[in-house]
Amino acid sequence: xxxxxxxxxxxxxxxxxxxxxxxxxxxxxxxxxxxxxxxxxxxxxxxxxxxxxxxxxxxxxxxxxxxxxxxxxxxxxxxxxxxxxxxxxxxxxxxxxxxxxxxxxxxxxxxxxxxxxxxxxxxxxxxxxxxxxxxxxxxxxxxxxxxxxxxxxxxxxxxxxxxxxxxxxxxxxxxxxxxxxxxxxxxxxxxxxxxxxxxxxxxxxxxxxxxxxxxxxx
Amino acid sequence: xxxxxxxxxxxxxxxxxxxxxxxxxxxxxxxxxxxxxxxxxxxxxxxxxxxxxxxxxxxxxxxxxxxxxxxxxxxxxxxxxxxxxxxxxxxxxxxxxxxxxxxxxxxxxxxxxxxxxxxxxxxxxxxxxxxxxxxxxxxxxxxxxxxxxxxxxxxxxxxxxxxxxxxxxxxxxxxxxxxxxxxxxxxxxxxxxxxxxxxxxxxxxxxxxxxxxxxxxxxxxxxx
Amino acid sequence: xxxxxxxxxxxxxxxxxxxxxxxxxxxxxxxxxxxxxxxxxxxxxxxxxxxxxxxxxxxxxxxxxxxxxxxxxxxxxxxxxxxxxxxxxxxxxxxxxxxxxxxxxxxxxxxxxxxxxxxxxxxxxxxxxxxxxxxxxxxxxxxxxxxxxxxxxxxxxxxxxxxxxxxxxxxxxxxxxxxxxxxxxxxxxxxxxxxxxxxxxxxxxxxxxxxxxxxxxxxx
Numbered sequence: 001x002x003x004x005x006x007x008x009x010x011x012x013x014x015x016x017x018x019x020x021x022x023x024x025x026x027x028x029x030x031x032x033x034x035x036x037x038x039x040x041x042x043x044x045x046x047x048x049x050x051x052x053x054x055x056x057x058x059x060x061x062x063x064x065x066x067x068x069x070x071x072x073x074x075x076x077x078x079x080x081x082x083x084x085x086x087x088x089x090x091x092x093x094x095x096x097x098x099x100x101x102x103x104x105x106x107x108x109x110x111x112x113x114x115x116x117x118x119x120x121x122x123x124x125x126x127x128x129x130x131x132x133x134x135x136x137x138x139x140x141x142x143x144x145x146x147x148x149x150x151x152x153x154x155x156x157x158x159x160x161x162x163x164x165x166x167x168x169x170x171x172x173x174x175x176x177x178x179x180x181x182x183x184x185x186x187x188x189x190x191x192x193x194x195x196x197x198x199x200x201x202x203x204x205x206x207x208x209x210x211x212x213x214x215x216x217x218x
Numbered sequence: 219x220x221x222x223x224x225x226x227x228x229x230x231x232x233x234x235x236x237x238x239x240x241x242x243x244x245x246x247x248x249x250x251x252x253x254x255x256x257x258x259x260x261x262x263x264x265x266x267x268x269x270x271x272x273x274x275x276x277x278x279x280x281x282x283x284x285x286x287x288x289x290x291x292x293x294x295x296x297x298x299x300x301x302x303x304x305x306x307x308x309x310x311x312x313x314x315x316x317x318x319x320x321x322x323x324x325x326x327x328x329x330x331x332x333x334x335x336x337x338x339x340x341x342x343x344x345x346x347x348x349x350x351x352x353x354x355x356x357x358x359x360x361x362x363x364x365x366x367x368x369x370x371x372x373x374x375x376x377x378x379x380x381x382x383x384x385x386x387x388x389x390x391x392x393x394x395x396x397x398x399x400x401x402x403x404x405x406x407x408x409x410x411x412x413x414x415x416x417x418x419x420x421x422x423x424x425x426x427x428x429x430x431x432x433x434x435x436x437x438x439x440x441x442x
Numbered sequence: 443x444x445x446x447x448x449x450x451x452x453x454x455x456x457x458x459x460x461x462x463x464x465x466x467x468x469x470x471x472x473x474x475x476x477x478x479x480x481x482x483x484x485x486x487x488x489x490x491x492x493x494x495x496x497x498x499x500x501x502x503x504x505x506x507x508x509x510x511x512x513x514x515x516x517x518x519x520x521x522x523x524x525x526x527x528x529x530x531x532x533x534x535x536x537x538x539x540x541x542x543x544x545x546x547x548x549x550x551x552x553x554x555x556x557x558x559x560x561x562x563x564x565x566x567x568x569x570x571x572x573x574x575x576x577x578x579x580x581x582x583x584x585x586x587x588x589x590x591x592x593x594x595x596x597x598x599x600x601x602x603x604x605x606x607x608x609x610x611x612x613x614x615x616x617x618x619x620x621x622x623x624x625x626x627x628x629x630x631x632x633x634x635x636x637x638x639x640x641x642x643x644x645x646x647x648x649x650x651x652x653x654x655x656x657x658x659x660x661x662x
Binding site: 244 | 500502503504522525528530532534535536537538539540541545546549550552553554555595
């Protein structure tokens with residue numbers, strides 16, 4: 001309860017600071033401010049993907065349905081954050097590049113993440129029986145884990161990018177304004193805490209649902 | 219117990235022979251797949267017309283035809299077992315890995331037969347310029363191995379879902395996109411008289427990664 | 443008893459094994475401990491989980507709870523290797539319709555890696571009385587003939603544990619005599635489990651595992 005309050009206050013407070021007080025980056029002007037929302041969302045999209053895949057593999061090793069609950073919750077939340085990152089990025093692209101969608105490498109990667117999540121959830125939806133669903137979707141998740149580096153890093157790099165971080169930061173160093181940097185990392189922390197709170201909430205709901213199912217079967 | 223490794227090889231070989239014999243007796247999967255491949259090839263060729271020197275588009279169309287043929291036919295090997303309710307028999311006589319490897323080899327053969335028909339037809343219908351056979355076959359073979367590996371694992375999973383084959387294309391697609399990108403790239407470079415080595419490395423790495431993960435995962439495919 | 447695999451002593455034990463498919467209870471907790479040689483009847487009303495129990499014991503299905511032990515010659519066999527020592531004939535077993543009876547069994551014998559597949563197939567077909575129809579495709583078989591083929595499949599590799607699920611179903615009197623003959627020839631050297639409610643088949647057994655399923659009664 002206290003945690004939940006703290007997360008909300010933290011995110012709201014830093015969002016206000018980021019929107020009102022943080023300076024702009026030269027080329028990006030006012031669109032700088034999307035970064036406090038867009039990058040944390042994209043980070044959670046990838047974090048949830050990794051979290052889900054980790055638990056899928058753990059399920060195959062330990063056969064504890066709790067790991068499957070985590071994998072499923074991560075996929076559901078992953079879709080949410082991926083859509084948030086995609087929409088905010090697309091709006092930004094319209095402002096900066098003049099069109100919503102360009103098959104830029106970053107757009108390609110996030111698109112792959114989105115279809116992976118959707119394929120995974122569609123697969124889950126078509127399997128009957130908890131153990132069977134857990135096992136088969138974990139197998140798919142594990143094989144997708146092999147494809148992810150290719151989908152996210154290798155294939156998109158075959159095309160040229162216009163995405164800002166390589167342009168702002170050609171040497172790959174973090175040389176942001178201190179105020180921007182503080183707001184940005186604070187939002188990153190806020191989003192991560194938000195994600196893990198939602199994750200445990202979703203897992204708890206699944207557990208209650210299963211207990212009710214079992215009670216009905218007895 | 220006799221030597222386990224030679225036993226496994228024997229079981230894989232036996233499953234592969236059984237698959238080939240079933241296919242030969244029924245010709246149910248191969249005819250349908252060939253018909254589909256030729257139909258999509260005709261549609262592509264008819265819609266695009268003679269592309270002449272646009273070999274970049276030709277490379278893309280070529281792999282799209284192969285991808286479609288794969289998505290349309292590759293779930294068949296396992297769905298057939300489930301529909302005939304012979305999965306139990308198979309599981310009693312072989313380990314999950316032996317079954318899956320046998321099916322993988324069959325899927326590979328199946329794709330090669332489809333390609334043996336599709337490739338010459340594509341070259342003729344699209345008026346493709348001469349190919350560098352060594353490079354082209356290397357790209358084709360590595361791409362085919364990845365297509366077969368992905369399809370075997372996903373096919374085995376999909377056959378156990380409520381809709382059987384229905385989800386196969388959608389669930390396979392994310393796994394096949396890297397193959398598509400690298401194979402199209404390689405084919406394009408081949409026609410542009412550039413080196414295909416980068417594409418071959420990518421295709422090879424992906425094929426090896428898929429096969430290695432599959433061999434670890436096959437064991438978990440059937441447990442109820 | 444000699445030391446060959448097919449005649450090694452077998453012990454089959456379960457401790458509080460139960461299984462559920464989702465919310466549905468398939469097998470209520472059951473415990474037993476039986477050893478070869480001999481015949482054991484697995485009884486219980488429809489829906490009490492006889493077939494499911496056989497699937498668990500043969501290593502095809504992982505039980506939701508509890509543990510089972512499968513020992514051959516004093517050595518514990520892990521679930522995924524149990525199929526090597528088990529001959530299972532169940533109504534759920536189907537054959538490749540486009541193959542003949544002999545081809546189906548030859549495929550099974552070769553995949554299992556039997557030393558003399560052709561001999562094993564001939565013997566098994568002989569024992570169930572299918573020799574005259576060996577080269578007919580299974581698609582042309584009646585349900586009784588398919589049931590005989592299931593029995594042939596189960597005894598093909600001289601298993602240490604023979605599990606027969608409703609072995610008499612679809613069979614005529616001659617077929618039931620085949621079942622009795624198979625049980626009698628295997629009882630001295632293997633453990634035979636018969637899942638049945640037929641009094642005639644229960645009589646073949648000297649021991650009994652009774653499943654106390656909910657059966658057909660409705661949950662409140």
